[in-house]
Amino acid sequence: LSSVTSDGTLLITAFGGVIGVGKSVLSGTFTALTIIVLTLYFITSLPQATELGLKLVPASRRPRVAALTEAIIARVGAFVGSQILVSFFASVFMTVLALILGLPSPVAIGIIIFICGLVPLIGHFIGAGIYTIIALTQSVTIGIAAFIGYVVYVQVENYILTPKIMKRTLAVPGAVTIISAMIGTSLLGLVGGLLAVPVAASIILILEEVVFPRAEKS
Template sequence: MAQGRSEESGRGDGSGGGDRGEEAAAPGPRAHAPAETGEHPGVPAASVMAAAEHRAQRTPFPGTGRLNYFTLGFTGALGVLTAWLLVQALIGAQGLFVNILVALFLAVGLNPVIESLHRRGLPRWAAILTVCVALIAFVTGFVWTLVPPLTQQFGEFIANAPDYVRRLGDNRFLGDLERRFHVLEQAQQFVSSADFGQRVFGGVFGFGQAVLNSLIATFTVLVLTLFFMASLPGITEVAYRLVPRSRRARVRELGDEIIARVGGYIGGQLLVALIGGVVALVFLTAIGSGYALTLALVVAVTALIPLIGTTIGALAATLAVGLGDLRLGAVTLVFFLVYQQIESYVIAPRVMRRSVDVAPTVTITAALLGGALLGLVGALIAIPVAAAVTLVLKQVVFPRLDER
């Protein structure tokens, strides 16, 4: 009996051991099953996370179950306000940007002169100082010769204005208008009134303020030009370092060529303007003009303006001479018309042939587009920019297109 119980217990132990072995072996396959979450029993955690990510993608603002239109509108309005403030800041600083652009343009254009003086033995700082002194002397001389005649002529016009109005009554046509509408009588009362001087003073004050602003802008440009000329090699070196090393040599070659062409263009324009000023000085002195030097400087400075500069200078000289003598004014107009043709077809092409290789159509288009965008400054820098773009097209873009 005991032996039977021991066998049964042995069998029971064996079966029990077998059951425990089965139970121990059972969790093996379940170990590969996805883990379940407490919030969603029976749902794998990966499915819950995928659903959460899907909801986050559908909801613009994580953490909310619906679209918050107020927050969306406020964010959009804040972005528009920021963009508007940025545009207003750029518009307010437009004058400063123009001065910086002109100064950089002058520094690049005068760099060949500095390099030439440096090759002749002057240190770079001495060459820069020499060029700056020459610029300051030219600007000072131009202002000194221009302001006194204008002031004198304006003062004489104000003093003789009533007499001019009275003389107009001697004309038959104007006399008829005076009898019908009393135009000259009202003009005589206006120039003879006490308010005339005050109004003229207000105009002179506004003109003086404009002149002062121009002088400040000129001084700013000169100072910036000085700094740009001193640091131009460092600026170009930093710009070249921004290019990957594999292309740096090619970019350096193109950049140096562009700087050389811009300098050649400015040098050529200065030479053409100098020739025009000397020719105008000789002619105006020969006809006995009392403002020959002033008008010659005006012709030289306006000749720097592309396309229309020579015409503006010719009209200014013709008007100044014609006010004193109509015959001499007509002779002056004919002289400048002839010289303008010689300059356009003989002098300028020979001077600019080696500096700027740009088609005439591109030159005219670039000057007009630059003038429309930035006014006089845009017209001045448009042709060098067109020359740089043309150089890049010929040496980079077109060869790559031909290889394909």
């Protein structure tokens, strides 16, 4: 009787853990989709917001501020493009791995990974959770292999792929990319992680175009 009770307790605990992970994954996925939708809405309304903001600037400084604003927007756009490119690489790699492991609906899995990859830092935690859970439905061995494969890819992306792409498109050093993302996430969570790299790129641009030239003249 005690053995049956112990096994039942263990089963309930394990089931509760799976439910908890599932809730976290669903919550994270919903958050990611919400952020993507809000980002698209922000992009579509950006020209009107920029025009309105420039009207608040004195006319004598408006051309300079407008040029600087356009440069900042261009860098933010480059960041979004970079995130899409990195997410595409993640999607392709994990789709190929899903095919190798024999996971169901590998293309659908790749689309999910692509969406998760658009969210800096925590996106891959969500993606890894979904990917591993799907793999575990096949077998424990396949689940472990899927998790290890995902972790290996994330390391390659974090330390090789992302810094190189960000440095080329945003002119932001790789170390600054990683550090700014970590600081942004620690201060403001998911929103901070999303905004950290564009903000860092904007600060570098302002330093290059405004602060450093003034310092040299003085």
